[in-house]
Amino acid sequence: MIEVQDIRKSFKTPVVKEGRFSGIRTLFSREYRIKEAVRGISFKVDRGEFVGYIGPNGAGKSTTIKMLSGILHPTSGEVIIGGMNPHRERRAVVKRLGVVFGQRSQLWWDLPVRDSFDILAKMYAVDEADKVRRLEQFTELLDLQAFWETPVRKLSLGQRMRADLAAAMLHDPDVLFLDEPTIGLDVNAKRNIRHFLKLINEKFGKTILLTTHDMDDIEQLCSRVMVINEGRLSYDGTVRSLRDSIGLPTLITVTFRGPFQIPESFMATGDSSTQARIRVTRVLDQSVTIEANRREMNTLEIVKELGKWGELDDIDMQDPDFEDVIHKVY
Amino acid sequence: MTAKSWLSLYALLIRTSIKSRMQYKFNFVLASILAALIQISEFLMVAIVLYKFGAIQGWSMHEIGYLFAVMTLSKTLYRTFADEVHHLEKYLVNGELDQLLTRPMPVLLALMPQKFRIMLGEVLQGGFLLWWSLSGMMGSGQVGWSAVPQTLYIILTGAVILFSIGLATATFGFWTTRITELQNLTEDAARTAAQYPLTLYPKWMSSILLILVPVGLVNYVPSLYILRGELGWWVLPALAGAALLCLALSLKFWQFGLTKYQSTGS
Numbered sequence: 001m002i003e004v005q006d007i008r009k010s011f012k013t014p015v016v017k018e019g020r021f022s023g024i025r026t027l028f029s030r031e032y033r034i035k036e037a038v039r040g041i042s043f044k045v046d047r048g049e050f051v052g053y054i055g056p057n058g059a060g061k062s063t064t065i066k067m068l069s070g071i072l073h074p075t076s077g078e079v080i081i082g083g084m085n086p087h088r089e090r091r092a093v094v095k096r097l098g099v100v101f102g103q104r105s106q107l108w109w110d111l112p113v114r115d116s117f118d119i120l121a122k123m124y125a126v127d128e129a130d131k132v133r134r135l136e137q138f139t140e141l142l143d144l145q146a147f148w149e150t151p152v153r154k155l156s157l158g159q160r161m162r163a164d165l166a167a168a169m170l171h172d173p174d175v176l177f178l179d180e181p182t183i184g185l186d187v188n189a190k191r192n193i194r195h196f197l198k199l200i201n202e203k204f205g206k207t208i209l210l211t212t213h214d215m216d217d218i219e220q221l222c223s224r225v226m227v228i229n230e231g232r233l234s235y236d237g238t239v240r241s242l243r244d245s246i247g248l249p250t251l252i253t254v255t256f257r258g259p260f261q262i263p264e265s266f267m268a269t270g271d272s273s274t275q276a277r278i279r280v281t282r283v284l285d286q287s288v289t290i291e292a293n294r295r296e297m298n299t300l301e302i303v304k305e306l307g308k309w310g311e312l313d314d315i316d317m318q319d320p321d322f323e324d325v326i327h328k329v330y
Numbered sequence: 331m332t333a334k335s336w337l338s339l340y341a342l343l344i345r346t347s348i349k350s351r352m353q354y355k356f357n358f359v360l361a362s363i364l365a366a367l368i369q370i371s372e373f374l375m376v377a378i379v380l381y382k383f384g385a386i387q388g389w390s391m392h393e394i395g396y397l398f399a400v401m402t403l404s405k406t407l408y409r410t411f412a413d414e415v416h417h418l419e420k421y422l423v424n425g426e427l428d429q430l431l432t433r434p435m436p437v438l439l440a441l442m443p444q445k446f447r448i449m450l451g452e453v454l455q456g457g458f459l460l461w462w463s464l465s466g467m468m469g470s471g472q473v474g475w476s477a478v479p480q481t482l483y484i485i486l487t488g489a490v491i492l493f494s495i496g497l498a499t500a501t502f503g504f505w506t507t508r509i510t511e512l513q514n515l516t517e518d519a520a521r522t523a524a525q526y527p528l529t530l531y532p533k534w535m536s537s538i539l540l541i542l543v544p545v546g547l548v549n550y551v552p553s554l555y556i557l558r559g560e561l562g563w564w565v566l567p568a569l570a571g572a573a574l575l576c577l578a579l580s581l582k583f584w585q586f587g588l589t590k591y592q593s594t595g596s
Contacts, residue, residue, distance in 0.1 A: 011592055021511065058595070066593055071431045073589040087589070095434045106429055110350040122342055124434060125335075151353070 001175060001207045002045040002068065007077030009038040009063050037063040039231035040077070045209065047174070050201045052222035052239070053211045060231045061211045065179050068209070069099050082174060095124060098168030102180035105164055107152045113163050114148050117170060124171035131170065138166040141196050158189030165196060176200075178210040182217055194220055249279075249291035251318040252302065256286050260310025278305060286313070294319075336439065343443035351445075362450065369451030376459070376525075389527045392472075393557055395463035398525050400481065400549040402456035404488030405521060406449050412493055414444045416517070418500040419509050425594030437588060438497075438581075473557060480556050483566065487573040488548035492521070494576035495543055501580070501587035520545045547572055 015031040038060040045051055055061050066072040068079055070086035070093055079086055086093040100106070107116040121131045139145050142162040147155055155163065161181060168176060178197075182190045198221055200206045212218065218225055218239060225242055227235035235242060262280055277297045282289040288309075292302050299317070306312060351358050376398050380391050389397075409416065421427040421441070430440040460481065467473045499516045503509040524545040528536040540546040547569060555565040 013592075062595070063593075066428065069432055071428050072591065072593055090431070091434045091436070094432050097432070099432045101428065104425075104429065106432070108346060108350060110353040111346065115346070115349075119342060119346055122339055 001047045001082060002209070003080040004041060004043050004068070005078045006040050006042050007038060007067055007074040007079060008036070008040050009067060009072060010034050010036040010075050036231055038067070041228070041233055043226060043233065043236060045207060047207055048201070048205045049224060050208045050222050051210070052218040052225040053209055053228065054218060054225060055228035059228045061228055062179055064228065065177050065209070065211060069097055069177050070094060095171065096174050098173035098176045100164050100168045100176070100178045100181050102161065102183040105152060105160055106167055107163060109153050110151055112149045112151055113144065116152065116167060120167055120170050126171050134170060134172065138169065141199065142166055142192070158185050161185060161189070161193060165193065169200065174207060176206055176208045178208065180211055180213065182212060182214050190214070197221055244295070249293045251289065251291060253287055253289045253316045254306050254312060255314040256288070256310040257313040258311050262288065262309055278302065339435065340439060340443055344446045347443055347446045365449065366451035369455045373455045387527060387529050392463040392466040393553065394526065395459050396557060397527065397549045397553060399456050399460035399463060400485060400488060401521060401525050402452055403460065403485045404492055404548050406452040406456060407485060407489035408492040408496065410447055410449055412442045412496065413447050414441050415493070415496050415500050416513065418503050419507070422503045422507050427591060428593055438584070467557065477556055480566065484552040484556070484569065487569045490573040491544060491548050491576050494580040495545070498580040498583050501584045504587035504590040516543050524548060524550060544572065544576065
C-alpha cells in the first residue's frame with residue numbers, strides 16, 4: 001500500500017542578510033545552510049496495517065509524513081502510494097488519502113462544522129447518498145451532533161480533532177496519515193479518538209500511519225512501530241519485541257521489618273555481568289531498592305528470594321514505563 | 331473532473347470565503363470604507379498630476395488618464411480573483427500551504443479563492459477615470475466607439491499579464507520565503523511607472539518595463555494603437571499571445587517552485 005524507497009530530504013536555507021535590500025540580497029546570495037532532515041528511509045506498509053511512527057522532536061517524523069502525502073518533494077528517493085507517486089500524480093493520490101495534522105485544522109475556521117463537510121464533499125466529488133451515510137456513521141462514533149452548527153474556531157481541541165478526523169474520512173480514503181492526532185487532548189478525548197481509530201482500522205481495514213509522542217497511543221493501537229532518530233530508522237518491528245529487545249528491569253523497593261542480611265553476591269559491583277538476577281542498587285535504613293528483569297525471574301521467585309534476606313514489611317514494584325523503553329531507543 | 335465542475339467548485343470556494351469574512355461584519359465594512367478612502371486620495375493625486383502637467387511629452391491629459399484607468403482596472407481584476415497569490419508569503423511563513431497541497435485540486439485553484447475581495451473603490455475610481463478620458467477623446471473625435479470593446483479587451487489581457495508577473499514574483503518565495511521587497515519592485519514600482527507613457531523613461535528602463543517585467547504591455551503598448559493609431563491592428567491579437575505566453579511561463583515556474591516548498595516545522 002505504501003512503499004518508500006530510500007527517501008531523503010535536505011532543507012537548503014539561504015543565510016539571511018542584514019540591512020538594506022536584505023530580501024533581494026538574500027535572493028542572489030550563494031550562502032546556504034543545509035539541514036538534512038531525513039537521511040535515507042525505506043519501508044513498506046501493507047494494506048490494513050496500523051503503524052506507529054515515533055521519534056524525538058526534530059527527528060524527521062513530520063517531514064516524512066509530508067513527503068508521503070505529497071506536500072514536500074523528497075530530495076531523492078521515491079514514494080509510491082497505492083501504485084502511484086504522490087509527487088507526479090498528487091491530485092490522484094490525495095483523493096485516496098486522509099491527512100490529519102494535530103497542530104492545524106483542515107476545516108474552515110470561521111464557518112460552522114457542517115459547512116466544511118459540505119465543501120469537502122464537493123471537493124472530493126462524494127455523492128450525496130454516500131455523504132449522508134458516512135456522516136451518520138461518524139456522528140454516532142464521534143458525537144459530532146453536539147457541535148454540528150458551531151463555528152470551527154469555537155470548538156474545543158477535542159471536538160476539533162473529532163471533526164478533523166471525520167473530515168479526513170469523508171471521502172473514504174484507503175490510507176490515513178495522522179500527525180500527532182492526540183496532542184494536547186485530555187484522557188477522555190484521547191480514549192474517544194483511539195476508539196475511533198481502532199475501529200476504522202479493524203472494521204474498515206484502513207491503513208493508518210500515525211506519529212505521536214504518547215506511548216499509550218502506540219501500545220493500544222499499533223501492531224507495528226517504527227522509530228526514527230536523526231533522520232534514520234533505528235527500529236522497525238512489533239511493539240512487543242521493541243520492549244523485549246531493550247529489556248528494562250523492574251524497579252522494586254522493599255522495606256524490611258527488623259534486621260536483614262543482603263547476600264554478598266547480590267550487591268551491585270563494577271562488572272554488572274554477575275550471574276545474579278537481582279541487583280541491589282540502593283540501601284537506605286530499612287528499605288532496599290533492587291532491579292530485576294521479570295522476564296528472567298517471576299514475581300513469586302523474587303519475593304521468595306527477598307524473604308530469605310529478612311522479614312518483609314512492604315514491597316513496591318514499578319514496571320518499566322514504555323516512555324523509558326522509548327528513551328532507551330532514542 | 332470537467333472544466334465545468336472545476337468552475338463550480340471555484341465558485342463555491344469564493345462563496346465560502348465571502349461567508350467567512352461576513353462573520354466579522356464590522357471589520358468587513360470598515361475595511362471596505364478605508365479601502366475606498368485610500369482610493370479617493372490616490373485619485374486626487376492622479377487628478378493633481380493631470381491638472382498640473384497636463385500634456386506630458388506629447389501625451390494629452392485624456393490619454394494619460396486612460397493609461398491610469400486601464401492599469402487600475404487590470405490590477406483590480408487581477409487582485410479581485412487572485413489576491414492571495416500576492417499574499418503567498420503568509421502561506422510560506424507559517425506553512426499554511428500544507429493544507430492546500432492535500433486537497434485534490436490544483437494548488438492555485440485552491441489558493442486563489444481563499445480570500446475574495448470586492449474592490450469597489452478601485453472599480454469606481456478606474457471606471458470614472460476611464461469614462462472621463464474616453465468621453466473626452468470621443469468628444470474631440472480622436473477615438474470612436476470601437477475603443478470601448480477594445481479597452482475592455484486590453485483590461486482583460488492586462489489582468490492576465492499582471493497576474494503572471496505577480497505569480498512569478500510570488501514563486502521566488504519558495505526559495506527566499508520573504509518576498510515583500512521583490513514585490514515592491516516588480517509589482518508596485520513597475521506598475522506605478524507604467525501609469526505614465528514609457529517614452530518618459532530612458533531606453534534601458536522602458537525595455538525592462540516591456541520585456542523583463544512587461545507592465546508596458548498592459549496599457550502603454552495597446553494605447554499606442556487604440557488611441558493614436560500607431561503600430562497596427564495586429565497589436566490586439568499579439569497582446570493576447572503575449573499574455574498567454576507570460577501566463578504559461580509563470581505557471582511553469584510556479585510548478586517548479588512548488589517542488590521546492592519547504593513547509594515549516596511543527
